[in-house]
Amino acid sequence: MRTVNVQLGERSYPIYIGEGLLQQAGSYLEKHQLSKQSPLLIVTDEKVADPYLGILEQSLTASGFKVVTAIVGSGETSKSLSVFEAVMTKAIEGGLDRKSAVIALGGGVVGDLAGFVAGTYMRGIRFVQMPTTVLAHDSSVGGKVAINHPLAKNMIGVFHQPELVLYDLSTLKTLPAREVYAGLAEMVKHGLIWDREFAYWCLEHAEELKSVDMQAMGYGLEKGCSIKAAVVSKDERENDLRAILNLGHTIGHAIEAVAGYGEIIHGEAISIGMVGSALIGEALGAEPGLVDTTREMLQSLGLPTVLPEHLSVDRIMTAMMHDKKFLEGQMTFVVPLEIGKVEINRNVDYDLVRRTVELLKKEV
Amino acid sequence: MRTVNVQLGERSYPIYIGEGLLQQAGSYLEKHQLSKQSPLLIVTDEKVADPYLGILEQSLTASGFKVVTAIVGSGETSKSLSVFEAVMTKAIEGGLDRKSAVIALGGGVVGDLAGFVAGTYMRGIRFVQMPTTVLAHDSSVGGKVAINHPLAKNMIGVFHQPELVLYDLSTLKTLPAREVYAGLAEMVKHGLIWDREFAYWCLEHAEELKSVDMQAMGYGLEKGCSIKAAVVSKDERENDLRAILNLGHTIGHAIEAVAGYGEIIHGEAISIGMVGSALIGEALGAEPGLVDTTREMLQSLGLPTVLPEHLSVDRIMTAMMHDKKFLEGQMTFVVPLEIGKVEINRNVDYDLVRRTVELLKKEV
Structure with missing residues (x-):
C-alpha cells in the first residue's frame, strides 16, 4: 500500500x-x-x-x-x-x-x-x-x-x-485499453512539467503501464499524484504556478471541442496538445530533440501525437480564441524548456500557434 | 460614515x-x-x-x-x-x-x-x-x-x-414599516444574545429606529453588524459559538413554516420565537423578569410577541421535529440566562417546549 x-x-x-x-x-x-x-x-x-x-x-x-x-x-x-x-x-x-x-x-x-x-x-x-x-x-x-x-x-x-x-x-x-492510455497522458504530463526522471521512467515502463501491471501502475500513480500535490500545495487556488498543470490543455481543449466531445477523448486530445506545446517550445529555443522525445514518450503509452486530417485548423484556432486567453494577438501557454521543466509564457504569438496546429497534422 | x-x-x-x-x-x-x-x-x-x-x-x-x-x-x-x-x-x-x-x-x-x-x-x-x-x-x-x-x-x-x-x-x-420592524428583530436579537446595554439602547431608541432616523439607524446597524462580526470571527463555519445567533429561530422557523411563508414574515416569527426562548429560559432559572423585558423590547419595536390563535401547536411541534434537532426527546435550544447573555442547551425537554408554544398563544 x-x-x-x-x-x-x-x-x-x-x-x-x-x-x-x-x-x-x-x-x-x-x-x-x-x-x-x-x-x-x-x-x-x-x-x-x-x-x-x-x-x-x-x-x-x-x-x-x-x-x-x-x-x-x-x-x-x-x-x-x-x-x-x-x-x-x-x-x-x-x-x-x-x-x-x-x-x-x-x-x-x-x-x-x-x-x-x-x-x-x-x-x-x-x-x-x-x-x-x-x-x-x-x-x-x-x-x-x-x-x-x-x-x-x-x-x-x-x-x-x-x-x-x-x-x-x-x-x-x-478498464478499456483506450481509457488506460488516455489516463497515462496525464501521468506522463506530470513528468513533463516537473520531473525529468519520472517522464523517462514512464517511457521505460510503458508496456507495464499499458497492461496495468499493479507494481508499475501503483508507482506511476503515486508519482503522478505526488507531483500534482506538490504543485497544488504551493498554489491551492490557481493563482499562478498551478497553471503549469495545464500543459497541452489549451490546444487539447480546442481539439476536443472541434472534434466533438467523445470522438477524441480528453487524454488523447492533450497528448496531441502536448506535442503542440513541445513544438512551440522548440521554436522558442527549448532543448534540442524535445519534440521527438515528447512524441516518443506519448506514442510508447499508446497515445496519438498527430492531429486527424479532417479537423479544421481554422476551427481549432477559433475554439482557442473562445478560451479567452488571447489578448491583443498574444496568448498564454505552458511552454516546455526541457523534459521535466516548463514555463508560463504570456506572449506566445498567434501566428506561431497557428503554424504549430498546422504542423500537428504532419506524420513524422 | x-x-x-x-x-x-x-x-x-x-x-x-x-x-x-x-x-x-x-x-x-x-x-x-x-x-x-x-x-x-x-x-x-x-x-x-x-x-x-x-x-x-x-x-x-x-x-x-x-x-x-x-x-x-x-x-x-x-x-x-x-x-x-x-x-x-x-x-x-x-x-x-x-x-x-x-x-x-x-x-x-x-x-x-x-x-x-x-x-x-x-x-x-x-x-x-x-x-x-x-x-x-x-x-x-x-x-x-x-x-x-x-x-x-x-x-x-x-x-x-x-x-x-x-x-x-x-x-x-x-421600506414599508412592517419590513423595518422585522429587520429590527434581528438587530435587538444581537443585543439579547451578546450586549445587554445595546438591547436596552434599542428599547430606549425604539421610536427613532421605527421611523428610520438616520442617526439611530446608523448606530443600531453598526452595533448589530459588530456583534455578529464578533461572533462570526470566533466561529466562521458554525461549529458551536455561532449557533447563539439562532436565538428564537427554532420556534421562529416552525412558525414560518406552519403559517405559510409570507403570512408571518421572518423577523416577526423570530420575535415570537425569542419570547418563547425567554419563557424556556425563565423556566430553567434565568433572571427574574426576563420574559417581560424581552416582550417589552420587542413590542416597542413594533413586533408581535403572541402566537396567532389559529396556528396549531401540534403542527408547530411537528415542524420543529423536522428541523432534526430533536434527539431522544431532547432538543438543542439557545436559551437566555439574562438580557445580553445566552447559552446553548442541548437538553431542553420536549414537554417544556410544547408548554412554551402553548403559552405563546396567551396575551399578557
Whole structure:
C-alpha cells in the first residue's frame, strides 16, 4: 500500500493507493472518524455501479456505516444542473446532515459531480474520493470540483478538498485499453512539467503501464499524484504556478471541442496538445530533440501525437480564441524548456500557434 | 460614515454604513481595487431595481467599470436553481472572468442568490454586498450564502465572504414599516444574545429606529453588524459559538413554516420565537423578569410577541421535529440566562417546549 500526503494545512489529506482497497473501505472511513450516525451518500455511475458498488456498500455496512446511493448516467452529461439537483434530492431524502460525507465512486465525471454536491450540501460536508480510472488520479488531487453550464464546461464549481482518497488499483484492470492510455497522458504530463526522471521512467515502463501491471501502475500513480500535490500545495487556488498543470490543455481543449466531445477523448486530445506545446517550445529555443522525445514518450503509452486530417485548423484556432486567453494577438501557454521543466509564457504569438496546429497534422 | 471591520484573517472585510453611499459606489470599488477590465454583474430584484439600479450603474460606469445586470423577481422564489442558472447565463454571456465581481443590490434573497453565484462562478469570484433592507444587516455579515432545494430552504450553498459591504442608509427610508420592524428583530436579537446595554439602547431608541432616523439607524446597524462580526470571527463555519445567533429561530422557523411563508414574515416569527426562548429560559432559572423585558423590547419595536390563535401547536411541534434537532426527546435550544447573555442547551425537554408554544398563544 502506498500513501501520498497532499499538504494543504488544515485541509491536508492522504491518498491511499493499493489493490483491494474497496473491500477495506469501511475500516479506512473508521480510521478517518467519519460518522456512523449520519448517512453516507455514495455517488457512482451505471457502468461503475455494476462491478463495484456492491463491494463498497458491503464493506461500509459491515463496519456499521449507514449508506444511501445515487447512480447517475455515465459520461459528461451527468455534470448538469438537473443531475446535480437529483443527487441533492437523494441526499436530502436520505437524511444526510452536517456530519455526513459524500463518496465519489468512479472517474472524473463522478468525482466532479459528487464533489460539487459535497461542497454545497448544507454549505459543505465531507467528501471522499474513490477513483476507478487512471485519469482520475489527476482530478483526485487539488480539490477542483464543478458541473457544466449549458454554455460552458466546469463553469459552476468550488474548491473542496476530500478527507481522503482511496485508490483501489484492482478497479483499473477492467478498464478499456483506450481509457488506460488516455489516463497515462496525464501521468506522463506530470513528468513533463516537473520531473525529468519520472517522464523517462514512464517511457521505460510503458508496456507495464499499458497492461496495468499493479507494481508499475501503483508507482506511476503515486508519482503522478505526488507531483500534482506538490504543485497544488504551493498554489491551492490557481493563482499562478498551478497553471503549469495545464500543459497541452489549451490546444487539447480546442481539439476536443472541434472534434466533438467523445470522438477524441480528453487524454488523447492533450497528448496531441502536448506535442503542440513541445513544438512551440522548440521554436522558442527549448532543448534540442524535445519534440521527438515528447512524441516518443506519448506514442510508447499508446497515445496519438498527430492531429486527424479532417479537423479544421481554422476551427481549432477559433475554439482557442473562445478560451479567452488571447489578448491583443498574444496568448498564454505552458511552454516546455526541457523534459521535466516548463514555463508560463504570456506572449506566445498567434501566428506561431497557428503554424504549430498546422504542423500537428504532419506524420513524422 | 461608520465602518465595521469583520475580522476573518485573509478574508476580512469592511462594512461601510452611511447615507448616499450608492452614489459613491464607483469610488468604493476603486478603493478596493476591483477590476475595470473585467465586467461586474449586478444582481438585484424588480422592486429594488426601479429606484436604485440606475444610481448604482451611473456611479460605476462614471468610474470606468463595465457593468452587466441581472434583475430577478422579488421574493423567496428567486432562490431557486432555475433562477440561479439564469443568473449564471447572464454572467457567462456578459463575459465575466476570474477577476470579475458579483454585486448584490437588495435584501437577503438577492444577497443569498448573488453570493452563491459569486461563490461558484468559475469556482468563486469576488462578491460585494449592497443591502437595501434592515434585515440584511444580519445576512451581510458571516458569508453564509445559499439557494433553496424544493425540499428544503438554504440547502445548497457555500461560505463566501464579500470583499466589502456598502450599506446605504438612504435606501431604508422607502421600506414599508412592517419590513423595518422585522429587520429590527434581528438587530435587538444581537443585543439579547451578546450586549445587554445595546438591547436596552434599542428599547430606549425604539421610536427613532421605527421611523428610520438616520442617526439611530446608523448606530443600531453598526452595533448589530459588530456583534455578529464578533461572533462570526470566533466561529466562521458554525461549529458551536455561532449557533447563539439562532436565538428564537427554532420556534421562529416552525412558525414560518406552519403559517405559510409570507403570512408571518421572518423577523416577526423570530420575535415570537425569542419570547418563547425567554419563557424556556425563565423556566430553567434565568433572571427574574426576563420574559417581560424581552416582550417589552420587542413590542416597542413594533413586533408581535403572541402566537396567532389559529396556528396549531401540534403542527408547530411537528415542524420543529423536522428541523432534526430533536434527539431522544431532547432538543438543542439557545436559551437566555439574562438580557445580553445566552447559552446553548442541548437538553431542553420536549414537554417544556410544547408548554412554551402553548403559552405563546396567551396575551399578557
